Amino acid sequence: MTSADPFASIADLDFHPQCQRVWCGNRCDAPAAAWILFHSVGRCNHPSMDNGRISLLVCADCLLEYDKRAGTVVREMKPPWYRRDKRAKCPSCSKRIDSDRDVLEVIYPLQEGFK
Ligand SMILES: [Zn+2]
Numbered sequence: 001m002t003s004a005d006p007f008a009s010i011a012d013l014d015f016h017p018q019c020q021r022v023w024c025g026n027r028c029d030a031p032a033a034a035w036i037l038f039h040s041v042g043r044c045n046h047p048s049m050d051n052g053r054i055s056l057l058v059c060a061d062c063l064l065e066y067d068k069r070a071g072t073v074v075r076e077m078k079p080p081w082y083r084r085d086k087r088a089k090c091p092s093c094s095k096r097i098d099s100d101r102d103v104l105e106v107i108y109p110l111q112e113g114f115k
C-alpha cells in the first residue's frame, strides 16, 4: 500500500469489501465495516509494516476484537506497578502509549455495511 490517500482507494472499490482479518489461519469473510490503522507496538519497525501500522479492513465483530486488543496492549504497557510519572512508550518507535487510541489509531467507518 502506498502512503497516498487510503480513503480514496476505499472509495474506488467497486465491490463490497470483506473483512481482512486473519484469525488462527482462517480469514474472516464478513462484510467490512471499517478501515483501521493498528499500531503494532513493539514490532512497528518490521519491514512488512505500513509505517509501523497494520492497515486493515475489518467487519464490526473484528473491529471490537481490535478495540479489545488495543486495551490489552495499553494495560500491558502500563501495569499497576508502573510509576505514574513514567511514560509508556512503544519499544520500537518511542511513540507514547497512553490510551487505546494510541494503539488503534484510526477507525474509519465505511459508508456501506456499517450498522
Ligand atoms: Zn471480521
Ligand SMILES: [Zn+2]
Binding pocket: 039, 040, 041, 042, 043, 044, 045, 052, 090, 091, 092, 093, 094, 095
Ligand atoms: Zn511503534
